[in-house]
Amino acid sequence: MTPTPETELTPEQLSKARLRLWLKLLRASGRIEDEVRRRLRSDLDWTLPRFDVMSVLARQPEGMKMNEISKKLRVSNGNITGIVDKLTEEGLTLRVPVPGDRRAHKVCLTPKGEDVFAEHAAIHEGWINGILGGLNSDDIEGMIRRLDQLDLTLDEGR
Amino acid sequence: MTPTPETELTPEQLSKARLRLWLKLLRASGRIEDEVRRRLRSDLDWTLPRFDVMSVLARQPEGMKMNEISKKLRVSNGNITGIVDKLTEEGLTLRVPVPGDRRAHKVCLTPKGEDVFAEHAAIHEGWINGILGGLNSDDIEGMIRRLDQLDLTLDEGR
């Protein structure tokens, strides 16, 4: 299997192919996201924004500042304020003042928050494993490689 | 290059790999979507929902019923009602009664709507071509193949 040389496609054809790819990428990720959202609600009585916030916090045991969370999740600051407010009311997160900067707080999961998230995360991983079950390790490796490349391209365009 | 046999990974490792893939898929498509949304607003003074509706209508010159549009775009019926209301006020779409079914209307682009969309679509394609510029035809073909497969998997799980 010789790799097809890029020159087989005209720039116009390549542009159309990239557009088709984008539409398929959007469709697939949208369908998975809808499915995850639906199961979070029906199986766990949870929402995706709450899951996402706890997910990034779980990876940073030392906590994250509000603006770090919103940057990571690409949503507005005010949005994160509201979500963390509610999670904190429920005893799942904690605002810890940052020594030496009285404007900032580090948000952490409480032990209860860690427990709840660990449970959700395991179930979530099971869903994804089922949804992506049709992809073998070659498929996965191939897509990850290209998605990483895409991610770098997006960094450049800033 | 021998294909890596699937058995090299334990089911646990495969599950983790699928999860990583999903996170990267979500990240890439979210970043592109944000970028498209931003440029639609700043360069064309337009919104993604409006663009999406016109986009599906442009592919169906005979028109589409409201529920067909909402199913295609995976958004609520009521949402489409609002968007088509505004597009119609602006003379870009038209509600045509369906003969023999007084409940239904087919929504079409007006000639003006077609013109406006053609202009937007060309610019949009240019953006996508730039954003995905780092992917060659092999990359594109490889991703499309796997995304199609994923799409089929999602159909099964219904």
Place this chain on the structure above:
DNA sequence: CTTATATATTTCAAGCTTGAATTAAAATGC
């Protein structure tokens, strides 16, 4: 026929998200 069920669309209240304005504190420049 007529009742029941299904389909097409709209309306609307509730919740989510954004972006701009605000408040407060820290960092920088002179």
Place this chain on the structure above:
DNA sequence: GCATTTTAATTCAAGCTTGAAATATATAAG
């Protein structure tokens, strides 16, 4: 020091989206 600019977080009004209820019509069953 003092003024300016930047950074962190919150508040809030406007717009978007959903899901459920309402309306109207069509189809199916008896």
